Amino acid sequence: MEMLKSNKFNIVLLALALVIPLAVYPVFLMKVLCFGLFAAAFNLMLGFVGMLSFGHAAFLAMGGYVTGYLMSNAGLTPEIGILCGTFASAVLGYLFGNLSVKREGIYFAMVTLALSQLLFFFFLQAPFTEGENGLQGIPRGHLFGLIDLNHNLSMYYFVLAVFLLGFWLIYRTIHSPFGQVLKAIRENEPRAISLGYNVRQYKLMAFVISAALSGLAGSTKALVFQLESLTDAHWHMSGEVVLMTLVGGMGTIFGPLVGAAVVVGIENFFSGGELGTYIHIIMGLIFIVCVLAFRSGIVGEFNKFVKNNF
Amino acid sequence: MSEQIILETRNLTKGFKGFTAVDKVNLQIQRGHIHALIGPNGAGKTTVFNLLTKYLIPTSGQILFNGKDITPLEASKIAQLGLVRSFQISAVFPKLTVLENVRIALQQKEGNSFQFWKSDKVLNRLNPRAEELLAAVGLLDFAKATTLDLPYGRKRALEIATTLALDPEMLLLDEPTQGMGHEDVAVVAALIKKVSAERTILMVEHNLHVVSQLADRITVLQRGAVLTEGDYATVSADPRVKEAYLGVAADAEVAA
Secondary structure, eight states, X not given: OGGGTXXXXXXXXXXXXXXXXXXXXXXXXXXXXXXXXXXXXXXXXXXXXXXXXXXXXXXXXXXXXXXXXXXHHTOOOHHHHHHHHHHHHHHXXXXXXXXXXXXXXXHHHHHHHHHHHHHHHHHHHOGGGXXXXXXESOOOOEETTTEETTSHHHHHHHXXXXXXXXHHHHHXXXXXXXXXXXXXXXXXXXXXXXXXXXXXXXXXXXXXHHHHXXXXXXXXXXXXXXXXXXXXXXXXXXXXXXXXXXXXXXXXXXHHHHHHXXXXXXXXXXXXXXXXXXHHHHHHHHHHHHHHHOTTHHHHHHHHHHHHHO | OOTXXXXXEEEEEEEETTEEEEEEEOOEEETTOEEEEEXXXXXXXXXXXXXXXXXXXXXXXXXEETTEEOTTSOHHHHXXXXXXXXXXXXXXXXXXXXXXXXXXXXXXTTTOTTOOSSOGGGGGGGHHHHHHHHHHTTOGGGTTSBGGGSOHHHHHHHHHHHHHXXXXXXXXXXXXXXXXXHHHHHHHHHHHHHXXXXXXXXXXXXXXXXXXXXXXXXXXXXXXXXXXXXXXXXXXXXXXXXXXXXXXXXXXXHHO
């Protein structure tokens, strides 16, 4: 993988990812990885195209529901189930993208929010989603028909592989001829048009990639928790991914993963204790501090610090 | 219609709520000419540009490029046909390097711009051509600099290099010397003259000195309509132009 090429930092990270489940509860790690991938996919739109989608929960949930339903009812192996969920999210991304990328700024955010709310109510009513109960007891199955994923450690390495694949694809997209055009559009859209780029098609393509990878995250998450519920489709989830991306650092490669780790970590830490009921207030305060004091997020600020001091 | 006419407008009109910014403008631009569009502030020059390149949709009228009706086409499509514009405020990609700015334009014809699975290293094969273009506008030494850090005059030069990278049949330049110091104006004027060799140029320009030097033909706009048209001697002798321009011309002299 090119991302890992001769880069000590990345190798250390990978080594850490391989041994860390010996020290930390694997399910927590898997949750971080799934949300990290989700946030990284979202960041492709926000950080690299400059468009704030407020409906990305739709793609997370679409992936989760499709994979969950097929794993429970069609007896698929997990890798096929996840591919189906990812594909479903890509198709949904194409539909939503077609309706939304013509708009910009707050209008784009509102259109994506409206569309995802539409899907939320569909999932609430549709017979195969089990409504408020959600899909429970989704089997993790055997990877390629061979490896039993019911062991949390095997599941962890599988999730890590999925995460690395998704993360690599995002990295590749950003550093591709296509990514170069995306940066140009973000920097100066009228100029990109005047150079003959049909900006809407590029935005749509980015939107579909972002939706598909969000679906990949959702599909994987459904297998990790063996549960898919309306929480994933709710607009809170669309807000949470914005929070993760901004806390970690929008427009950076590792920011979304760090942001996901921080948000998931804080939620896990407080949800058990007495402060559990105040969790939203705590997250809100963190968000405010983040936006006011360090706008480029944890990774963004870190990069600045390194640049200025070394 | 003559082969000699590259761009033509027929009764081009644009109305904004209760106000007609461009009123039945008929332009005929001859192939190979440098054609200047002048007129006092608010005459509708930039609006005409925006209409021609489809950044605005005409209320009525037609635009023909090489005899083809381009009125219904999208802005990016018009650029692909070879009618490429610049902007009043220098249009660059600030956070990309100078070289990357030019490369974005070269990349457009490569047909790989949707390939998200390939490394952007495939774009490096465009570097020699990009460096040639930068050398032509005297920016080769800045190829690796971040565009943001360039002084204004150099950004305009970069913009011209980027536009030329598309090798357009026709260039639309919106006030290419605006906001420039005396020396930069001369450099850009010379550059325009140089690149006009193989192509047609339509430019909006306030600096009448530059116009008198460069333009083969001049159209004067006033309140959205064509006041008169001709070469510099004819136009500048026209008493109506003097009247419309009085004050503005004096300002231009001072600026020059």
